[in-house]
Amino acid sequence: MLDALIFDMDGTMIDSMPSHQESWAVFAQRQGLDVDIADLMRRTTGRTGLECMRDLFGRPDMDAAEAMAHVHEKEAVYREIFAPIFAEVAGFKAFFQQAHARGLKLGVGTAGDRRNQAFAYANLQMPIAPLTTVGGDEGLPGKPDPAIFLEAARRMGVEPARCIVFEDAPLGIEAARRAGMRAVGIASSHAPEELRGPHVLAVVPDYHALITSQFLETHHVATS
Template identity: 60%
Template sequence: MQALLSQPTKAIIFDMDGTMVDSMPHHTSTWLDFAQKHGVAMEIGELMRRTTGRTGLECVRLILDQPDMAESQAWALVHEKEQLYRDIFGPIFKEVAGFSAFHTATRARGLKVAVGTAGDIHNVEFALGHLQMNPPPDAIARGDEGLSGKPTPAIFLAAAQRIGIAPEHCIVFEDAPFGIEAARRAGMRAVAICTSNTPEELAGPHVIATVHNYEELLQSNFLETLHVP
């Protein structure tokens, strides 16, 4: 673990839902509504295990068991579901505890910041509009750009490429098992944010910290333990 901490860190890549914003209960409820509306009976825990971290396109095809569904049809269904999510979450929007303060501290350390999310542009604009990050992320890689969803590393690798930082110098912050695995496949270290999964579900040899929120990271002086060149 000490070797992982001493490795130079130049950038942080944040997943968005469940990591930056405390949105997963609302994604869960709206995916369940979507499944029921379309006649799919699936236990909610299983539904979320199979979809969290995947792109909307992948989720719709998986839930409806139509792997060859046309992209135009699938994305129309995604937008239907995500609009419902934004309508419900917008009035009660909240960040994961301590995120804004941690982002400010991250910038003060001179680290670059990217977002690597399976979410689409509408959900990204929704979240960033509420968070008002200053400065905004240096780069964003999204699930509606033709990148494969997690656990493949495509989204995180695209984010790193866009900020010009090698994967081994990036730390991913993630709340889902697929995202933790995507970070490993990308050759990146990870911090597990346990907003919707247990520490055991988010374990891995590349995981350098496991917390419930950013307040815990700030209290432990996590950023100060990193080797920032």
């Protein structure tokens, strides 16, 4: 009963969350905002840039164009910070290639915008591209709303129940549940207990753990 895997990007494919946290601190300082960054991260990780800026400034009706200008500034800071230390979540590319070799459809569902997606893919240098990427700048609500994951499944032509989502954040784990999808928690940026749930098949520190435990062999009958 498994046809596709859907991966979140930040903290799930790439080990970027510390750099995102640092970039939020830099951006808030530039704006003269006194912000508890750890609390902001807990509230917003998985939400779209538009949603994050409206939350940060306490202006739910902030004009979209104004919000997106702030998003582009903040994300440029993030890319500048992360580029020199860019790293995948350990074992991601190897796991992704194994899944592809088994005939699984592979998609990405992220709150990240197109610029961050391009940055991630360019630095990952993946030999196999995802079948689809659904991003946070496409007008869909962010997580825990299931819209991003459901759109990824729709584009791949796969029923939600036949997808497994890989996520590092509680809001993403909840979005998978609401989408009717099973999930795997990648505990790169949150404690394992924050990522558990009845629909969660495993919580692991990285993809080496999934490879070692033969996760794909257990949950999928190869078709290739």
